[in-house]
Amino acid sequence: MSTATSAGHGPQRLRDIGKKPFFCASVTLWLVVGMLSLAAPADAQIRGYADVGLRTFTATQTFGAIFGTSRGTVFGGGVDVSLPKGLFVGLRASRYRDTGERVFVFNGETFPLGIATTVTITPLELTGGYRYDRGQRLVPYAGAGLGWHTYDETSEFATDDENVSERFRGYHVLGGVEARLGRWLGVGGEAQWTTVPDALGQDANGVATEFDETNLGGATFRVKVVIGH
Numbered sequence: 001m002s003t004a005t006s007a008g009h010g011p012q013r014l015r016d017i018g019k020k021p022f023f024c025a026s027v028t029l030w031l032v033v034g035m036l037s038l039a040a041p042a043d044a045q046i047r048g049y050a051d052v053g054l055r056t057f058t059a060t061q062t063f064g065a066i067f068g069t070s071r072g073t074v075f076g077g078g079v080d081v082s083l084p085k086g087l088f089v090g091l092r093a094s095r096y097r098d099t100g101e102r103v104f105v106f107n108g109e110t111f112p113l114g115i116a117t118t119v120t121i122t123p124l125e126l127t128g129g130y131r132y133d134r135g136q137r138l139v140p141y142a143g144a145g146l147g148w149h150t151y152d153e154t155s156e157f158a159t160d161d162e163n164v165s166e167r168f169r170g171y172h173v174l175g176g177v178e179a180r181l182g183r184w185l186g187v188g189g190e191a192q193w194t195t196v197p198d199a200l201g202q203d204a205n206g207v208a209t210e211f212d213e214t215n216l217g218g219a220t221f222r223v224k225v226v227i228g229h
Contacts, residue, residue: 044084045229050077051190053222055096059200059213065110066117066207067100074220086130090143096121102155105210116156121216123149123194125172142175149196149216170196170217178226186226193219 053074057063060070076094083089102115129143147170154163176190199216200208208214 045082046079047082047226047228048077048079049188049224049226051075051092051094051222051224053094053190053220055218055220057218058195058215059208059211059218061211062200062208062213065103065105065211066119067098070218072096072098074222076222080127082131082133086133088129088131088141088143090127090129092123092125092127094123094125103207105207118154120152121149122152123147123170125170127172127174129174137180139178139180140176141178142173144171144173146171147194149199151199151216166199168196168199168216170194170199172217184227184229188224188226190222190224191219192222193217 053076055072055074057070057072063070063072074094074096076092078090078092080088080090097118097120099116099118102113102117104111104113125145125147127143127145129141129145131139131141133139149168149170150165151168152163152165172192172194174190174192176188178186178188180186194217196216198214200206201212201214203209
């Protein structure tokens, strides 16, 4: 049997360890770009891209209770290095952000409290994979990797000690197709599955605990614009 959540919490309650995760992820991304450009083989090619996607969270009940939906828009971008024999290594930073409200859960029923809660999730993901490129216009690819997911939660009327931030390790697989529009321009569609275990449900009074949901991962479908050969 479910018990009530105290103070109508959001998905999680964790210690604050950072205030600007997207800025930090962006700085890290560009630092890695610089290192990759120095370390890449002479015949490697470096490309950049921007993307926008739709994320569906595994914790459907938790996100649905607070935001009214378990889906949200994700914006991002990154860089990858095309290596010999079709191999590539890539790094992506992205951001999900939505505002809902705190809720009170009792015996499986959800009662909104009218207190605004904003959740920001900033993944920084490293991927290795294979791209089947034989000079054709449509180029399929697949990859897998790991990421670091920064979770921030702020609430109306909350103090700095009550607002939370934490970082979790996750793993992902992805696949997609890119279409060349020109020598240095392309577009693509991509699907990704991410798992971030034990990121939610660690607070006995949290909404995720009431719904027995612990994974911050989910499925993402995105489109991207690629600059580079």
